[in-house]
Amino acid sequence: MALRNLLCAAAACAGLLAAPALSLAAKKDNSIRFAVEQAPESIDPYFNNVRIGVIIGQHVWDTLIYRDPKSGEYKGQLAQSWKWLDDRALEVDLKRGIRFHNGEEFNADDVVYTLNFVADPQNKVVTQSNVNWIEKAEKVDSHKVRIRTRRPFPAAIEYLSGPVVIHPSEYYQKVGPQGMNTAPVGTGPFRVVEHSIGKYVRLERNKDYFKESPKQAPRVDRLEMRFIPDRQTQAAEMLAGGLDIIMGTPTDQARQMKAMPNLQVKSGETMRIVFLGMNTLENGPLPALRDIRVREAIGRSIDRDTMVRQLVGEGARVLNVRDKQAAYIRYDAPARTSAQVRQVGLFVFGDDKKDVDVGAREQPDVGNSNGYNVVTWREGDIVYQLVTDLEEADIRDLLPPETPRTAPLGRPVLEEATPAGFQR
Numbered sequence: 415m416a417l418r419n420l421l422c423a424a425a426a427c428a429g430l431l432a433a434p435a436l437s438l439a440a441k442k443d444n445s446i447r448f449a450v451e452q453a454p455e456s457i458d459p460y461f462n463n464v465r466i467g468v469i470i471g472q473h474v475w476d477t478l479i480y481r482d483p484k485s486g487e488y489k490g491q492l493a494q495s496w497k498w499l500d501d502r503a504l505e506v507d508l509k510r511g512i513r514f515h516n517g518e519e520f521n522a523d524d525v526v527y528t529l530n531f532v533a534d535p536q537n538k539v540v541t542q543s544n545v546n547w548i549e550k551a552e553k554v555d556s557h558k559v560r561i562r563t564r565r566p567f568p569a570a571i572e573y574l575s576g577p578v579v580i581h582p583s584e585y586y587q588k589v590g591p592q593g594m595n596t597a598p599v600g601t602g603p604f605r606v607v608e609h610s611i612g613k614y615v616r617l618e619r620n621k622d623y624f625k626e627s628p629k630q631a632p633r634v635d636r637l638e639m640r641f642i643p644d645r646q647t648q649a650a651e652m653l654a655g656g657l658d659i660i661m662g663t664p665t666d667q668a669r670q671m672k673a674m675p676n677l678q679v680k681s682g683e684t685m686r687i688v689f690l691g692m693n694t695l696e697n698g699p700l701p702a703l704r705d706i707r708v709r710e711a712i713g714r715s716i717d718r719d720t721m722v723r724q725l726v727g728e729g730a731r732v733l734n735v736r737d738k739q740a741a742y743i744r745y746d747a748p749a750r751t752s753a754q755v756r757q758v759g760l761f762v763f764g765d766d767k768k769d770v771d772v773g774a775r776e777q778p779d780v781g782n783s784n785g786y787n788v789v790t791w792r793e794g795d796i797v798y799q800l801v802t803d804l805e806e807a808d809i810r811d812l813l814p815p816e817t818p819r820t821a822p823l824g825r826p827v828l829e830e831a832t833p834a835g836f837q838r
Contacts, residue, residue, distance in 0.1 A: 445636035448659035449648045453612045453641035456595040459579050460532050460539045466639065468577075473617060473637070475579035475600035478506060478525070479571055480628045488571055489628040492520065492580055492601065494557075501566040502549075508557040512624050514582040515605040525559045526551045527583035537591075544577040603632045614640045652677065665727035681729040688726075688796050690716070715807035716800055725795050 454462035459471035480491040490496075496506045512520040529551035532539045539545050547570065549562045563570055585599050598606045601624075604617040617637040625631075640657070642648045645664060649671070651657045663671070668679045692703045692712070702708045718732045 443636070444634055445638065446634055446659065447638040447640065447657050448661065449640040449642045449651065449657050450661055451641075451643055451645070451648075453643075455540075456591060457598055457606075457609065457615060458591045458594040459577065460541075460545070461591050461595070463541045466641075470615060470617075470639065471577075471579055472602070473604040474598055474602045474606055475581075476602050476627065476629070477575055477579055478508075479575040481572070481575040482628065488575060491575075491628060492525075493574075496571075499560070502563045504561045504563070504570055505554070506559050506561065508559070509624070509626060510557055512601055513622065514585070514599050514601050515620065516582065516585055516599045518582040518584055518599075520580070520582075520601055521556050522553045522559045524580050524583045526553045527586065528581045529561065529578070531581075531586070532578070541577065544573060547573070603627070603629055604637060612641060614638060665725060668727065681727055683729065683731075687733060690800065711807070712804065716803045721796055721799055725799060 450466045452464050452466060454464050454467040454470070456462050457467060457470050457474075459467060459475060476491050478491060478493040479496070480489045481487070482489060490509065492509055492512065494507045494509045496504060499505050506525070508520070508522060508525065514520060514524075518524075529545075529548055531537055532545045533548035533550065535542070535546070547563050547565070547567045549564045552560045552562070554560055561570070579600065581594065582599055586594060589597070595611070596609065598609065603620050603623045605620050606615060607618045608614075608616040615638075617639070619632045619635050623631060642651070645667065648657065648660045649663075649667060652660055652671075653674075663679070668681070671677050672679050690712075692709060693700065694704050694709075696704075698704070722730045722732055
């Protein structure tokens with residue numbers, strides 16, 4: 415049910431939103447300036463995994479294969495064609511006449527060096543799952559390579575059309591990931607002209623971008639991506655005319671901005687889905703969650719429709735996903751859910767700050783517990799509302815692992831965690 419608000423200066427917005435590659439701008443100097451909240455640790459695509467890193471990567475670099483976002487069809491980008499020789503060997507013929515931004519001619523050496531470098535765990539690519547399926551890449555001739563996978567891996571084509579970009583071998587051998595972050599070089603439709611680390615990246619249209627690319631050729635001359643962590647500062651810059659676009663505008667702020675005649679607010683779904691995962695494993699810390707009635711009680715206590723309407727915003731929707739052991743679970747009145755909680759033996763955090771067992775003696779299979787742990791990576795406002803809903807149904811004591819119980823009753827402390835392989 416994730417939604418992303420896009421706030422645009424009216425002069426630049428209409429043409430921009432019609433094209434996914436930021437292809438049109440109405441400003442006199444044919445440029446677009448936009449801001450995002452998070453600065454990537456590196457803009458080398460292999461050493462970041464944040465959204466703005468993906469955006470920069472798609473503009474500056476190319477991949478062997480391209481997946482058409484409208485049709486889903488795979489097309490050759492740096493690759494002319496490809497075929498599986500067996501269930502672990504993919505042979506790729508490369509296009510000719512393509513050059514990197516620094517003038518290096520693209521060939522098999524670039525593919526072989528890039529893939530072998532990122533596949534080596536010692537080089538510590540941030541998101542290992544993007545590359546750990548690669549065993550090695552071999553040069554067949556100047557414009558043909560053979561990629562061997564560690565195991566049969568049908569998703570190879572999808573990865574080669576997404577996060578696996580190609581670097582210039584000579585330059586990358588010389589400067590490494592650190593140099594690629596400081597002065598990036600790719601084959602993409604835009605080239606980096608300035609990177610002030612942690613502050614901004616300035617891109618310029620690649621006038622020599624190859625016409626055979628399935629990517630849309632840029633019609634904007636310049637892009638400036640600024641990293642401004644404070645949302646209020648972003649909004650102030652918009653109002654002052656220093657920015658054309660800000661992304662991920664909070665819902666309440668977006669509603670206020672709609673009233674301003676010189677701004678447009680556009681909302682649309684993203685690939686992000688906000689969900690609650692429950693640990694039902696045999697060795698999980700809360701045996702109660704293995705009881706389907708407990709999971710149903712939790713599901714019934716969460717008012718997802720109100721979350722979507724008040725926190726996420728216009729255009730978002732609830733995705734009804736069923737528990738494999740139960741029918742679709744919908745929100746119910748907190749009082750009825752509370753009764754179900756007590757019936758099946760969930761545990762309540764009492765006013766005296768002592769654990770109160772409300773039913774385990776009658777339901778010994780439910781198990782015993784000192785409370786619940788809620789760990790969130792993002793979407794903190796949604797998680798706090800989720801906790802509030804659970805509390806109203808008498809599902810309380812939500813504390814992060816190993817956290818002393820010092821939080822006031824009814825307002826648990828949540829831990830913001832970074833999952834393995836991810837950055838905040």
